[in-house]
Amino acid sequence: MNLLHLTIRALRMAALGLLVVLVQGCATGPNANPADPLEPFNRTVFNVNDGLDRAIFMPVAKAYKDVTPSPVRTGVNNFFNNIADVWSVVNNALQFKPKETLETGIRVAFNSTLGLAGVLDIGTEMRLARNKQDFGQTLGYWGMASGAYVVLPFFGPSSVRDSVGMVVGSSVDVLGNVKNVPFRNSLIIMRVVDKRADFLGTEAVLEQASLDKYSFTRDLYLQRRANSIGRNTAPQDTPPKEERYDLPVPATVPAAK
Secondary structure, eight states, X not given: OOHHHHHHHHHHHHHHHHHHHHHHOOOOOTTSXXXXXXXXXXXXXXHHXXXXXXXXXXXXXXXXXXXXXXXXXXXHHHHHHHHHHHHHHHHHHHXXXXXXXXHHHHHHHHHHHTTTTTTSOHHHHTTOOOOOOOHHHHHHHTTOOOOSEEEETTTEEEEHHHHHHHHHHHHTOTGGGOSOHHHHHHHHHHHHHXXXXXXXXXXXXXXXXXXXXXXXXXXXXXXXXXXXXXXXXXXXXXXXGGGOOOOOXXXXXXXXX
16 A cells, blocks of 8 residues: 555544544533634644654654755755645646646646756746645635644644645645656655654744743644635635734744745
């Protein structure tokens, strides 16, 4: 069984777990965050994910960063960003954004050819913006509410809507269609390591930002996702009222780009 199938199975198991929790009635008290009715379940998964990250993913990412020359890491990161841009083209088109669709499509075309399959970021040198969009944002654009906050095993912070978007995105993943199974699995593992390496250092920020790392991570995720959906559905930057979550962001937290 390849990693793509394992990914989809993990998402299905997470969905089943959510259903069980909902059926049992996951009350969290009068002071609970209304966006997080599954908090006990989420905290358990969060702690498991955090333990796995500290034991496996963080050390591997640090070793990768230590032993791999910076130009090589940049090329690897560019390669995977170019693959992600392909899905962004589709989602920009689904959101009826002709400018963003064309711009991102041109990025993919130049990076995939002149950029040697995306290793060289020709698009940025041409000042073509990367308009990142996923299927969760597309669902939000078309009016689907985010639903409850949920922490997925291995994948981390999400929501009901974003989990659906993740399943759809996994089913059409470019890497998942590579026929050579060992090569495909190696690429998927490399993508995970590259992604984790991008976030090295954020764990220290989270430790300093709040006594409750779970709550801070949840609120930051919800705020950023609400803002991204808000920009899609309205000319102003303020997200819809049902999606808005205000939180104090400490000065030590870098601003979202």
